[in-house]
Amino acid sequence: MRSKLELSFISIAFIFTCILFIIIGSIFLIPSFEGFLNALFSDEIQFALRLTLSTSIIAASCVMLVAIPTAYSLARYDFPLKSVVKSIIDIPMAFPEIVLGIAILMMFGNQFLWNVLQNLGIDIVFTTAGVIVAQFFVAFPYSVRILYSTFNYVNPRYEFVSRSLGYGEFETLKNITLPLARGGIFASLVVTIARCIGTFGAVLLVGGGTYLKTETLSIAIYYNLSLGNIDNAITAAIILVVISFIAIFVLEKYTYKDMEGV
Amino acid sequence: MFLEVNNLSVDLGLFHLVDVNIGLEKEDYMVIIGPTGSGKSVLLETIAGFYRPQSGRIFLEGKDITHLTPEKRGISIIYQDYVLFPHMSVFENIAYGLKKRIEDKEIIESMVIDIAKHLKISHLLDRNPETLSGGEKQRTAIARSLIVEPNLLLMDEPFSALDVNTQTYMADLLKKAVSDYQTTCIHVSHNFNDVWSLAEQVAVMRDGEILQQGEVADVFSKPRHDFVADFVGVRNIFQGEVVGSGKGITDVEIDKNLVLHSSDAYNTDFKEVIVVIRPENIIFSNQPFVSSIRNQLKGIVTGVVLIGPTVWVEVYVHGTSFKGIITPSSLDILGIKKGNEIYLSFKSVNVKLIDKD
Numbered sequence: 001m002r003s004k005l006e007l008s009f010i011s012i013a014f015i016f017t018c019i020l021f022i023i024i025g026s027i028f029l030i031p032s033f034e035g036f037l038n039a040l041f042s043d044e045i046q047f048a049l050r051l052t053l054s055t056s057i058i059a060a061s062c063v064m065l066v067a068i069p070t071a072y073s074l075a076r077y078d079f080p081l082k083s084v085v086k087s088i089i090d091i092p093m094a095f096p097e098i099v100l101g102i103a104i105l106m107m108f109g110n111q112f113l114w115n116v117l118q119n120l121g122i123d124i125v126f127t128t129a130g131v132i133v134a135q136f137f138v139a140f141p142y143s144v145r146i147l148y149s150t151f152n153y154v155n156p157r158y159e160f161v162s163r164s165l166g167y168g169e170f171e172t173l174k175n176i177t178l179p180l181a182r183g184g185i186f187a188s189l190v191v192t193i194a195r196c197i198g199t200f201g202a203v204l205l206v207g208g209g210t211y212l213k214t215e216t217l218s219i220a221i222y223y224n225l226s227l228g229n230i231d232n233a234i235t236a237a238i239i240l241v242v243i244s245f246i247a248i249f250v251l252e253k254y255t256y257k258d259m260e261g262v
Numbered sequence: 263m264f265l266e267v268n269n270l271s272v273d274l275g276l277f278h279l280v281d282v283n284i285g286l287e288k289e290d291y292m293v294i295i296g297p298t299g300s301g302k303s304v305l306l307e308t309i310a311g312f313y314r315p316q317s318g319r320i321f322l323e324g325k326d327i328t329h330l331t332p333e334k335r336g337i338s339i340i341y342q343d344y345v346l347f348p349h350m351s352v353f354e355n356i357a358y359g360l361k362k363r364i365e366d367k368e369i370i371e372s373m374v375i376d377i378a379k380h381l382k383i384s385h386l387l388d389r390n391p392e393t394l395s396g397g398e399k400q401r402t403a404i405a406r407s408l409i410v411e412p413n414l415l416l417m418d419e420p421f422s423a424l425d426v427n428t429q430t431y432m433a434d435l436l437k438k439a440v441s442d443y444q445t446t447c448i449h450v451s452h453n454f455n456d457v458w459s460l461a462e463q464v465a466v467m468r469d470g471e472i473l474q475q476g477e478v479a480d481v482f483s484k485p486r487h488d489f490v491a492d493f494v495g496v497r498n499i500f501q502g503e504v505v506g507s508g509k510g511i512t513d514v515e516i517d518k519n520l521v522l523h524s525s526d527a528y529n530t531d532f533k534e535v536i537v538v539i540r541p542e543n544i545i546f547s548n549q550p551f552v553s554s555i556r557n558q559l560k561g562i563v564t565g566v567v568l569i570g571p572t573v574w575v576e577v578y579v580h581g582t583s584f585k586g587i588i589t590p591s592s593l594d595i596l597g598i599k600k601g602n603e604i605y606l607s608f609k610s611v612n613v614k615l616i617d618k619d
Contacts, residue, residue: 157345160312163332164339165359165410175358179349 027237031230039235047212048220049239055128055216056196059135063143063192068185071147072177076156093141098201100137105205108133126208131216134202139195143188150184151177187251194247198240263321264288264446265414270308270318272470277304279470282318284448286463291440291447292475293457296467297493302450305467306416309448310337322413335414338407342419344399346391352402353387359410377405380439397428404436408443415440417449421456433459454494458536458616466490498539498584502615504528511556511610517582523556524613536616543612544586546575547605548596556610559584563602566593577604 002010030036039045073079074086092100107113108124117124124130154177162172178185200218207214215223217236224233267284279301286292294302307313309320311332320328327335338359346355356374364370378384381401391399400420407415420436421429437460440447449456457464457478464482465475466489473487482494502514505521512528515521516537524537550558561584565576573593575586584606588598598604 155343155345157341157343158347160307160310160332161339161341161345161406162347162358163312164310164335164337164412165406166333166336166362168331168333171362176347180347 024241027234027241030234030238035231036235036238039231040239042232044212044215044224045217045220045232045235045239048215048217048236051128051131051214052197052216052218055131055135056193059132059196060139060189060192062132062136063139063196064185064189067140067143067147067188067192071144072151072173074144074148075151089141089144091141092137093145096201097138097199098205101134101202101205104134104137104202108206125206126210126214128207128214131203131207131214134206135196135199138199138202139192142195143192146184146188146191147181150181150188153184154180183254186254190247190251194244197243264290264323265309265448266319266321267309268319268321270305270320271316272304272308272313273316274304274313277301277470279305279308279315282470282472284465284472284475286446286448289441289444289446290463291449291460292463292465293449293451293461294465294467294472295451295454295457295494298452300467301470302467303418304470306339306418306448306450309414310339310416311335336410336412337414337416338410338412339416340400340403340407340418340420342422344391344403346399346402346406348390348392350391351387352383352389352391352394355391355402356387356405356409358406363410373409374405377409380442381405381435396424397432400424400432401435404439408439408445411443412445415445415447417447419451420449422451422453429455430459436460458538466493468493498537498541498544500537500582502535502537504533504535512615514613514615517580520559520580520582522613523610524615525610526613526615528615538614538616539584539608539612541574541585541587543608544584545607546586546588546592546596546598547607550605551607553607555607557606557608557613559606561604561606563598563600563604566598566600577606579606
């Protein structure tokens with residue numbers, strides 16, 4: 001016999017999961033399957049899909065390259081202003097993405113930096129590069145968060161033993177730390193890619209959301225919905241939902257099993 | 263000196279070391295004992311090079327290694343929780359350090375097989391470390407650190423996660439392995455059995471300080487510090503020779519004409535033993551009495567010392583000193599005074615024999 005508390009809590013869990021499921025499922029109640037297919041193979045959605053995937057992969061790779069050393073140093077070393085660095089990295093998770101977008105825009109719009117980048121032939125604002133920069137800063141804090149707890153979870157004694165057996169710092173990182181953290185690194189990569197793919201506000205402001213130039217899937221939803229082009233909007237949404245499901249599935253299947261026993 | 267630690271001080275916030283001095287000769291086996299949180303692990307990890315000392319020097323074979331990186335010291339470390347690499351098999355764990363030194367895979371393999379035989383883990387080489395028992399994990403960890411023939415082997419509570427039977431077995435195995443590999447060892451523990459069964463040298467540590475260091479018998483019989491006396495407890499420790507056994511009783515001669523009876527089983531490999539009797543297990547009486555107690559000796563009181571709420575009584579029996587502990591009221595009732603004759607009784611079960619080779 002289950003207790004009252006048990007029953008009521010389980011009911012709440014069930015009811016709200018059902019509501020959530022119905023909400024997600026309602027996206028699939030498209031006007032017609034033909035309309036979905038037409039939209040899927042339209043120039044706009046095809047372009048948005050390609051742009052979103054390619055920029056997200058580039059941005060996520062850059063994030064990982066920076067986040068691994070950042071998270072490792074936060075987990076292992078003591079240095080001045082460490083707690084300040086940690087707080088600054090966490091800030092973007094708390095404030096709205098669109099604020100991050102306007103901040104990036106202000107920075108790259110700064111006359112001095114603008115001139116320097118122009119001389120180097122780099123265009124950030126309203127370009128594909130801008131999309132990547134926006135995705136990078138949106139996803140970076142999440143990546144560091146996951147990697148930080150992963151590295152904290154790897155007992156430093158593994159590294160001590162490796163060092164004492166004759167391996168230097170880099171060899172130990174390569175042979176011991178990274179393999180032991182591989183579950184968390186993978187989880188961080190999946191979450192990072194998912195964040196990059198789904199981001200909207202910052203990408204719209206920095207990239208400009210130009211048709212067939214910097215229009216990502218989430219921007220396509222917004223534009224098409226405001227223009228009354230429901231098929232395109234819903235198709236873009238379905239693609240995003242499918243990608244999220246794949247991400248969650250991969251995460252469940254490969255990471256948590258891997259983290260056990262470390 | 264083979265290893266010399268001079269005035270080593272480390273401050274890690276929670277743990278610290280204060281002016282630690284240690285000296286060890288080659289192939290010495292030192293056990294450092296002290297209560298939890300006394301800085302024993304930090305001392306080992308500083309000697310291994312994981313922490314930078316605030317001051318002091320560490321010399322190994324006359325070379326100053328204070329600022330050498332851990333990988334250049336040739337010092338292996340074994341932990342209580344084994345720290346076997348979970349993404350490698352038992353074989354790969356043991357071979358890990360060798361791979362850095364030797365290219366030839368066949369030589370590596372034969373060396374791993376050899377040490378696995380030594381530590382009786384040959385049948386486990388293909389296994390994943392997570393499937394091993396505690397004792398098997400620790401044997402793997404010992405193999406992994408010994409195979410590179412370290413200058414110095416550091417062990418941080420290596421047996422404390424094992425059950426008592428396994429501890430005894432592991433101590434024997436470890437003792438043989440380190441003597442075969444001629445390894446100098448520092449072993450940190452809070453268990454006195456480790457001292458009895460393994461140590462040649464012992465150091466007592468508290469709050470990051472080494473209070474006393476020396477030969478085992480010396481430190482235990484002549485504590486120079488209140489805390490050491492209190493922590494190790496003054497014990498009756500004798501060198502003995504097994505002279506007979508039967509009916510579950512082992513007879514040990516600790517001096518000419520002085521034979522004690524112990525119910526500890528006698529290991530036929532060892533004739534020389536160390537005999538330990540805790541002072542609180544000795545019963546004093548003015549007259550001999552008939553009982554099931556197997557050991558009854560007549561002696562002369564040579565010392566009565568009041569320490570806190572207890573009285574320490576020293577009695578000489580045929581020139582051998584026994585120390586017992588009684589309450590002040592027992593002292594009054596028995597009228598124990600220096601120079602009196604007195605009888606000592608203790609059960610054979612309280613006479614502990616420790617193999618000595």
